[in-house]
Amino acid sequence: MATNAQVANANAHLTTPTRLTGAEIIWATLVGEGVDTVFGYPGGTILPAYDALRKFPVRHVLVRHEQGAAHMADGYARASGKVGVAIATSGPGSTNLVTGIATAMLDSIPIVCITANVSSKLLGSDAFQEVDITGITLPVTKHNFLVNRAEDIAPTIRHAFQIARSNRPGPVLVDITKDAEINSALFDFEAAKPRPVRPHPMLRVEQEDLDKAAELIRQSKRPIIFAGHGVTESGAMEQVRALAERTQIPVALTLLGLGGFPASHPLNLGMMGMHGEAWVNHAIQEADLLIACGMRFDDRVTGTLAQYAQKAKKIHIEIDPAEINKNVKVDVALVGDLREVLEELLPRISGRDGSVWLKTIEASKGAVAVRDIKNLPDSGHLYAAHVIHDLWRITEGNAVVVTDVGQHQMWEAQYYHHEKPRTLITSGGLGTMGFALPAAIGAKMACPEQEVWVVVGDGGFQMTAAELSTIAQEKLKINIAIINNGYLGMVRQWQEFFYERNYEATPLVSPDFVKLADAHGIEGRAVRTRAEVAEAVEAARAAKGAYLINFLVEKEESVYPMIPVGAALHEMIRRPEKDPLEESADDE
Ligand SMILES: Cc1cc2nc3c(=O)[nH]c(=O)nc-3n(C[C@H](O)[C@H](O)[C@H](O)COP(=O)(O)OP(=O)(O)OC[C@H]3O[C@@H](n4cnc5c(N)ncnc54)[C@H](O)[C@@H]3O)c2cc1C
Numbered sequence: 001m002a003t004n005a006q007v008a009n010a011n012a013h014l015t016t017p018t019r020l021t022g023a024e025i026i027w028a029t030l031v032g033e034g035v036d037t038v039f040g041y042p043g044g045t046i047l048p049a050y051d052a053l054r055k056f057p058v059r060h061v062l063v064r065h066e067q068g069a070a071h072m073a074d075g076y077a078r079a080s081g082k083v084g085v086a087i088a089t090s091g092p093g094s095t096n097l098v099t100g101i102a103t104a105m106l107d108s109i110p111i112v113c114i115t116a117n118v119s120s121k122l123l124g125s126d127a128f129q130e131v132d133i134t135g136i137t138l139p140v141t142k143h144n145f146l147v148n149r150a151e152d153i154a155p156t157i158r159h160a161f162q163i164a165r166s167n168r169p170g171p172v173l174v175d176i177t178k179d180a181e182i183n184s185a186l187f188d189f190e191a192a193k194p195r196p197v198r199p200h201p202m203l204r205v206e207q208e209d210l211d212k213a214a215e216l217i218r219q220s221k222r223p224i225i226f227a228g229h230g231v232t233e234s235g236a237m238e239q240v241r242a243l244a245e246r247t248q249i250p251v252a253l254t255l256l257g258l259g260g261f262p263a264s265h266p267l268n269l270g271m272m273g274m275h276g277e278a279w280v281n282h283a284i285q286e287a288d289l290l291i292a293c294g295m296r297f298d299d300r301v302t303g304t305l306a307q308y309a310q311k312a313k314k315i316h317i318e319i320d321p322a323e324i325n326k327n328v329k330v331d332v333a334l335v336g337d338l339r340e341v342l343e344e345l346l347p348r349i350s351g352r353d354g355s356v357w358l359k360t361i362e363a364s365k366g367a368v369a370v371r372d373i374k375n376l377p378d379s380g381h382l383y384a385a386h387v388i389h390d391l392w393r394i395t396e397g398n399a400v401v402v403t404d405v406g407q408h409q410m411w412e413a414q415y416y417h418h419e420k421p422r423t424l425i426t427s428g429g430l431g432t433m434g435f436a437l438p439a440a441i442g443a444k445m446a447c448p449e450q451e452v453w454v455v456v457g458d459g460g461f462q463m464t465a466a467e468l469s470t471i472a473q474e475k476l477k478i479n480i481a482i483i484n485n486g487y488l489g490m491v492r493q494w495q496e497f498f499y500e501r502n503y504e505a506t507p508l509v510s511p512d513f514v515k516l517a518d519a520h521g522i523e524g525r526a527v528r529t530r531a532e533v534a535e536a537v538e539a540a541r542a543a544k545g546a547y548l549i550n551f552l553v554e555k556e557e558s559v560y561p562m563i564p565v566g567a568a569l570h571e572m573i574r575r576p577e578k579d580p581l582e583e584s585a586d587d588e
C-alpha cells in the first residue's frame with residue numbers, strides 16, 4: 001500500500017516543477033500517467049530507479065523472470081484496458097522481455113517497457129550487460145526510444161504512453177542510460193505533455209463509403225458480422241450489438257473477439273476459423289456479405305485465401321490502414337475507430353428480415369452439431385471439455401479466464417462461453433506458451449475483485465511455473481487449472497494427423513504439480529474423473545488463497561474441427577464417428 005508521504009511527494013512533483021534525478025523522474029512520470037503497479041526485476045543499471053522507488057506510490061511486483069514481467073503488464077492491460085508497465089535491467093534483463101513484447105505486439109496490446117542501459121559514454125563498447133535493446137526490439141515494438149539525458153525522460157515516457165494507447169495499441173520500449181538516471185533535471189509534468197496525435201491521413205471515413213456499406217447491407221441475403229479484438233479495444237460492444245439486432249445479422253467471432261458479443265445472444269454463432277464451429281465456417285463460405293469489425297483476417301481465421309468466402313462482398317472496419325486489403329481484398333474499407341464508424345453507419349441502416357438466412361444456418365447445425373458434453377454418458381474418462389464445461393457452468397461464465405497456448409486454449413474457446421469483454425485473456429497472434437500464469441497475475445492485479453482462472457497445459461505451465469513464487473509472495477487469489485494430457489498436445493495432434501503418429505519430442509514428463517504448488521504454500525489437488533471436477537472447482541473457489549488443480553485428462557484427445565494448413569475453410573477434419581466424445585445435436 002502506498003503511504004501518505006509517497007502520495008504527497010508524487011502529487012507535489014506533479015503540480016510544482018521540481019529538480020529531480022532521472023531515476024525519480026521515471027517514477028514521477030509514471031505516477032502522472034496513472035500508473036500504480038509495475039512488474040519488474042532489478043539489476044545493476046536499473047538500480048538508481050529501484051533506489052528512488054521508495055519515494056513514490058507505486059506497487060512493484062517482483063517477477064521471477066523478465067518474460068513474466070512483460071506478460072504481466074500485458075495481462076494487466078488486457079484485463080483493464082489501461083497501459084501495463086514492465087521494468088528490466090540492461091542486457092539479459094531486457095532481452096528476457098522480448099517474447100513478452102512480441103506477444104503484445106501481435107495482439108495490439110498497450111504496454112510500456114522501461115529498461116536501463118549502460119552509461120551513454122559506454123554505449124557501443126560491449127560494456128558489461130550492454131545490448132542494443134532498441135535495435136533488438138525494433139520489429140516487435142510499435143515504437144521504441146533510447147534516452148541518454150535526464151531532461152528527456154519525462155517527455156519520452158509520456159510520448160511512449162500516448163503511442164502505446166492511441167489508434168491501434170501496441171508495446172513501446174523506453175531504454176534509459178544509467179547516467180540519465182543519475183543526472184538531474186527540472187521535472188515539469190505538464191510541459192512534458194506530448195503533442196496531440198495527428199490523425200493518420202487515411203483515417204477518414206468517406207460519406208460515400210458509408211452509403212455504399214449501408215447499401216451492401218440492405219441488399220445482402222446471407223450476411224455475417226465478424227466481431228474481432230477491435231470490438232473490445234474500441235469499446236464498440238453496444239454498437240456491434242445494435243447493428244446485429246437492427247439488421248438481424250448473425251455474428252461470428254475471432255478467438256480474440258470472444259466476449260465482445262455475448263455468447264448467449266441468439267445472434268451469436270460462435271468462433272470462426274481453424275478450430276471454429278463447423279457451421280460458422282460453412283456459413284462464411286456461403287455468405288454474400290462479410291462485415292468485418294476490428295479483425296485482421298489472420299490465417300488461422302481464413303484458411304487458404306484462394307478459396308476464402310468467394311461469394312461474399314466484404315466491408316472492413318479497421319483502424320490500421322495497413323490491414324486493409326492485406327490478406328483479403330475488400331469492397332468497402334471504413335478506416336477509423338470501430339465505435340465511431342459504427343455510430344456514423346447505424347443511422348443509415350434500417351431493419352431487415354434475416355429469418356431465412358438464420359434458419360439456414362440453424363439447420364446446418366443439425367448436421368454438423370453442437371458438442372454437447374452434458375448429455376454424454378460418463379465413460380470413466382476425463383476430457384478437457386468436461387473440465388471447461390463445468391468451470392463455465394460453476395462460474396456462470398463470469399470469471400476472467402487466462403489461457404495458455406495449445407489444445408486446452410482451443411477447448412476453452414469452444415466450451416467456456418464468454419458473455420463480457422476482457423474475460424478471455426489469451427495469446428492469439430504469437431501463440432506464446434508460458435503466457436497464462438504471468439498474464440493472470442497481471443489480470444488479477446488489475447482487477448482484484450474478479451475471479452481469475454488460469455487454464456494451462458502441462459507443457460506451457462512448465463515454461464513459466466517459477467511465477468508461482470510471485471503469486472505466493474503477492475498473496476494473490478488465482479485459481480489454476482492444469483489440463484494435463486502428458487503431451488505437448490497440440491503438436492502431438494499435428495503429428496497424429498500429418499506425421500503418421502510419429503510422436504517425436506511431444507510426450508512430456510512433469511513434476512507432481514500438486515506437490516509443486518505445496519512447495520509454494522499453495523493448496524491443490526489432482527482430479528482423475530469427471531465426477532470429481534465440480535467439487536474441485538468449488539474447492540478452489542472456496543479456498544482463501546491461490547489453488548491449483550491438476551486435471552489428468554485423456555492423453556490422445558484431439559481438437560475438432562480442424563482446418564489443415566493450406567485447406568479451405570470448409571475442408572475441416574471432423575471427429576471420427578466412433579470417437580467417445582461424439583458431437584451431437586440432441587440438445588438443440
Ligand atoms: C493454437 C492457436 C489456434 C488458433 N485458432 C484460431 C481459430 O480457430 N480461430 C480464430 O479466430 N483465431 C484462432 N487463433 C488466433 C489467431 O491466430 C489470431 O490471433 C486471431 O484470429 C486474431 O483475432 P483478431 O483479428 O480479432 O484480433 P487482432 O489480431 O488483435 O486484430 C485486431 C484488429 O482490430 C484492429 N483494431 C484495434 N483497435 C481498433 C479500433 N479501435 N477500431 C477498429 N479496429 C481496431 C487492429 O488494427 C487489428 O487489425 C489461434 C491461435 C492459436 C495460438
Ligand SMILES: Cc1ncc(C[n+]2csc(CCOP(=O)(O)OP(=O)(O)O)c2C)c(N)n1
Nearest residue numbers: 406407408431433457458459460488489490
Ligand atoms: C514458446 C512456444 N514454443 C513452442 C510452441 C509450439 N507449440 C504450440 S502448442 C504446443 C504444445 C502445448 O502443450 P501443452 O502446454 O501441454 O498444451 P496442450 O496442447 O497439451 O493443451 C507447442 C509446443 C509455442 N506455441 N510456444
Ligand SMILES: [Mg+2]
Nearest residue numbers: 457458487489
Ligand atoms: Mg499438454
